[in-house]
Amino acid sequence: MTNSIGEIRNADFLFVIGSNTSEAHPIIAMEMKRAVRRGGTMVVADPRKIWMTTIAEKHLQLNPGSDVWLLNSIAHVICEEGLADEAFIRDNTEGFEQVRETVARYSPEEAEVHTGIPAEDIRWVARKYATTPKAGIYYTLGITEHSHGTDNVYALANLVLMTGHLGKPSAGMNPLRGQNNVQGANDAGATPVFLPGYQRVDDPEAHAKYEKSWGVEFPSEPGLNLNVMMKEVGKSIKGLFVMGEDIVLSEPNCMELEKGLNNSEFMIVQDAFMNETARFADVIFPASVFAEKEGVFTNSERRVQRVRKAVEPPGQAREDWRILIDLANACGAGWTFESAAAVYDEMVKDADKFSGISHARLDAMVSLPKTGLQWPCPTPDHPGTTFLHEEGVLRGKGLFTAVEYRPPAEVPDEDYGLYLSTGRTLYHYNSATQTRRESGLDEKQSEAWIEIHPRDARRRDIKNHDKVRVSTRRGSVEVRALISRQVQPGCIWMPLHFGEARANVVTNDAGDPVTDTAEYKVCAAEVHRIEEGTAPDGLYPGTFYGLDAPV
């Protein structure tokens, strides 16, 4: 996030796209609700009706995968009607002319044909966004989990740059992070391209610094991205160490991955629970959950916050950081860290963005208003950074990137006539290793389902609660059908949390060309009725019922 969670409540215009905020980020949704209650205007762009649409001024119910058409046509209106912030563009950006030329071909009228959104609504949103000073964009995986995910992000960034909604409170470009520490994992350098603090591993200076610091030589060519690595398992990748992720459940096209794991030679799994991946492991280390260890998580707004040990791990389970030190030393590394705090101190020593942060400093902040420190925080007396780009764009000039519409990698056809999209629900979390072990949460949502529009259900002779088979070119799963107008005709939607109906058996692993992020949000599918179902005990499909709720 360029801006902070606490600023959301003061936003006057909120453009929420590809984010089911009230289910995936409930506390950020509360901040948005506060902004709307205060008088702010919210626009939600999502193929599906979600709770947030009930308080939105407008719901842009776009066709799946037509995001670039929508965003470029908004940019088109901003340019055409002279609403761009020419001074900001001149002083802070480069590459605008090319974007102006490109979006000139994306008129709202033609966008209406591709997105299904009335041209007048597109114009209205463009005017409102461009002319409201405190206007923020909020997005999540509905933007990025596409074969054109990077294009979507560029198209959003173009809107931010051409309106100058950057480096100001309650504005900016705000991806809401999905995992507790997805920011921190990247900050710490657990990526094939970056060392800690986003220093490129192929940058000779950074690479030399770390070789000196660690006293070893290591390669400077970037490694494999996770999605590529998963496709290489059993091929060029013969040995895996997997900590705290159920890759078999969460990686796309998992049938291929299972085959690869059977062909690989050695795998270590370090986890608190047995999971689908652990079935393939040669060694399993019993690990800890967050309540059993010291450390820090870094949230969406770059805020580094303490995790504290409240209870002891069960049996012989150990804190993950201790296991990693033990493993390194079993391999002859000779690591001498005695605490998580000491590991953190080593990390920040060579990474300036965090070097003002330490466990000791964070612990001293518990009782102050606001806890934690937001990086960049280079020195022990630096207060941290609430929003980025205040003193001008960080990289020097904000770079516009013109993008053209590309259709999703797979669209409905005669054999597979429906768009399938997948997502999260409020009551479960990712592969649900934790949440499906909660009796209360399981009471609320105990089994997998799809939402299907009454029109599509009628054509397939599917009644509410029937058992159905969802098939794609990759595989099929059996789930319960819920007749719902939350989805639009031609679209079905399915939650990703349920191991017995793994969404990733059916999702497409076609990746974005830059990030390799798979297209979890769009693929072609078909639904067949298997048998009649009765009303389930304890299936509360979502937080949004609305007037069109299934009967």
Added chain:
Amino acid sequence: MIERTEHDVQARAAIKSIDIDGHSVAFSAGETILEAAQRAGVEIPTLCHDPRLEPAGACRTCLVEVEGQNRMVPACKTPAADGAKILTETERVDRHRKTLLALYLTDHPRDREVAERGAPNELLDMADRYGAPRNWGTMESKRDARDTDRNPYIHFNADTCIACARCTRYCEEVEGVSAITLAGRGAETTIATADSLSLLDTTCEMCGGCVDVCPTGAMGEKMPLTRSAKPERELKKVRSTCNFCGVGCQLDLNVDEEAEGGNGRVVKVTSPPPGTTTNDGNLCVKGRFAYDFIHHEERITSPLVRNENGDLVETSWDNALRVAADGLRGVAERHGANALGFVSSSRCTVEENYLVQKLSRAVFKTNNVHQCAAT
């Protein structure tokens, strides 16, 4: 009297101030007497107030005197006015507080064992502090308790409800779902759902904000109650960061230190006070109620290795680490370092992610390290 220059007068107009018990307190437009008093460190008791909510003026505990006005005013709802003189500790205010609290206590359990089975009880604390009489007779609570609600998390104890409406206002103003509402009149006023439905069948999202804001524990958490966990005041609170989504909510793990053979058990999660953290004291259903996984019977409690029959069997740490080290080194020797892949985790700490990438790079000489941020 000091002669004021024109400049002084202007400066004084720009900085508005209010006098509270003799302290001059500057305030900004729109602030209430209560907010100004809190900033000045003057304590005014409240039961229905919460900084996240619109002032309600419902509980009447915050009444104060304003010099020159006959009637006392609710500090939570009355805007600060320039030059006003506020009195919070007069004999009349004190008499009002004692009377009001004594009335609240007539249909409220006075025994802490009963009244504090779950959360601490602010009403009893306040009655102690202001010396409210406790001998004003008793009457049965007439509130409907909805005992049959089968929802898994939220329990309503009608006996300790004081109808301050913090819970219903939170549900409407902060969570925005209006699942619960005040119903009935007079002494029968209670916290209800439409048609007395179970919360499961309403718009409720089980955020538990009603439990968090309740001053008397009337809105309580079911699990600690049904498991006879120790009351909150006997638990150790450990401030930590939620392990679910990327918002980074701060929460307090409430630990029974004697449980689990002295290893400690998390028996409840509560949120820090509003205004002190990014989450402003709010939590969602997962953050507040999903803590049973910590002590779940399916936790892996021993290292496991695969034996010659292909079965996973328990082993010692030393052996597991040796097999692991040999396995990784074997792959590297046979196929080169880049035949290894290290999958780190965005669920684990920053320190652990640092160690995985260092293990990958410094020990095994490969940059094949990543985590699910790619997806």
